[in-house]
Amino acid sequence: MRLPHPRGPITAALFARLATPPPTPMLPTGTPPAAVLPTGTPPAAVPTGGREAPSGRSELADGDLQLALFACYELHYQGFDDVDDRWEWEPSLLATRAALERRLEDALAAIVPRQPAVPPGEVRAALAELTRDDGPPLSAYLRREADLDVFREFVVHRSIYHLKEADPHTWAIPRLRGGPKAALVEIQADEYGGGRAERMHAELFATTMARLGLDASYGAYLDRVPGVTLAVSTVMSLFGLHRRLRGALAGHLAALEMTSSAPNRRYGDALRRLGGDRAASRFYDEHVQADAVHEQVAAHDLCAGLAAQDPSLTGDILYGAACALALERLWAGHVLSRWRRGLSSLEPGSGTRESVAARSA
Ligand SMILES: [Fe+2]
Numbered sequence: 001m002r003l004p005h006p007r008g009p010i011t012a013a014l015f016a017r018l019a020t021p022p023p024t025p026m027l028p029t030g031t032p033p034a035a036v037l038p039t040g041t042p043p044a045a046v047p048t049g050g051r052e053a054p055s056g057r058s059e060l061a062d063g064d065l066q067l068a069l070f071a072c073y074e075l076h077y078q079g080f081d082d083v084d085d086r087w088e089w090e091p092s093l094l095a096t097r098a099a100l101e102r103r104l105e106d107a108l109a110a111i112v113p114r115q116p117a118v119p120p121g122e123v124r125a126a127l128a129e130l131t132r133d134d135g136p137p138l139s140a141y142l143r144r145e146a147d148l149d150v151f152r153e154f155v156v157h158r159s160i161y162h163l164k165e166a167d168p169h170t171w172a173i174p175r176l177r178g179g180p181k182a183a184l185v186e187i188q189a190d191e192y193g194g195g196r197a198e199r200m201h202a203e204l205f206a207t208t209m210a211r212l213g214l215d216a217s218y219g220a221y222l223d224r225v226p227g228v229t230l231a232v233s234t235v236m237s238l239f240g241l242h243r244r245l246r247g248a249l250a251g252h253l254a255a256l257e258m259t260s261s262a263p264n265r266r267y268g269d270a271l272r273r274l275g276g277d278r279a280a281s282r283f284y285d286e287h288v289q290a291d292a293v294h295e296q297v298a299a300h301d302l303c304a305g306l307a308a309q310d311p312s313l314t315g316d317i318l319y320g321a322a323c324a325l326a327l328e329r330l331w332a333g334h335v336l337s338r339w340r341r342g343l344s345s346l347e348p349g350s351g352t353r354e355s356v357a358a359r360s361a
């Protein structure tokens with residue numbers, strides 16, 4: 001994947017820097033690190049947008065902010081073909097990322113109330129209570145009303161996460177121990193296909209995209225999705241890449257798993273109604289089965305187990321779950337409101353709904 005197009009002053013400055021070699025020189029063999037560390041290098045001159053009067057919703061929908069964060073995080077995943085890999089740990093880049101992350105965390109805090117503390121033994125029930133509200137009826141809309149172009153748009157949005165499905169939560173594995181670690185590995189092993197590449201959920205999703213005439217290459221639609229779609233991913237990476245947020249990451253995963261099985265059945269039904277074949281719907285069918293199990297493992301063995309090990313993480317576990325649900329509702333509200341008005345939910349400049357498939361078929 002190549003760097004996407006900038007969406008404002010933050011990404012314009014950030015991408016201009018990333019297109020050049022990083023300032024830190026490679027360590028010449030035999031040279032003591034202190035002699036070559038750029039101690040006088042100023043932080044990256046990348047605007048981070050200030051922090052005056054942030055509105056949680058607007059920050060989470062801010063394409064410039066979310067794309068900048070997405071790009072900073074992507075350096076830890078597959079990277080960009082046109083960005084030097086050494087940027088991943090470049091201190092000035094990390095300083096920029098930290099400033100952007102403060103805005104993201106403030107935005108989350110503004111819209112997601114902290115749950116009342118519960119004893120570790122009540123974490124599972126608290127998660128069940130949180131996930132009781134289904135949010136906007138996206139899956140029902142897709143199952144009953146959406147045409148094929150709308151369904152393609154749905155898939156385009158989801159591709160931002162599903163083509164790297166499971167990766168953000170994998171960051172937690174070395175940060176856990178005992179039962180919660182084993183539980184997370186059990187879930188992730190399924191997500192990664194149980195040792196068979198063709199069964200990896202990301203691969204199943206790529207097949208769905210291809211069967212719909214979409215471009216299944218990694219990041220192909222990064223320029224097309226709005227900020228709120230990117231925020232769904234950046235929040236996962238925020239939780240995944242900070243050990244202090246491991247409780248939130250566990251809760252986030254549990255929320256995804258606990259709200260997955262029933263909607264995926266409807267997504268599969270939608271695709272069959274629209275003429276999709278078995279290969280196209282396999283990603284969704286697989287999740288109906290797998291996530292009925294994963295939700296139990298995630299809620300009980302991972303989250304309740306982690307809370308029992310470290311009761312101080314209980315609030316973070318519930319907060320992470322609440323953040324996942326809030327992002328999903330924001331995103332679903334956005335796409336549904338657009339579709340109900342007959343509008344594309346994708347970025348302006350991308351033309352009509354039909355262009356998603358026409359451009360890539
Ligand atoms: Fe999955």
Ligand SMILES: [Fe+2]
Binds near residue numbers: 187191257290291294
């Ligand atoms: Fe799952």
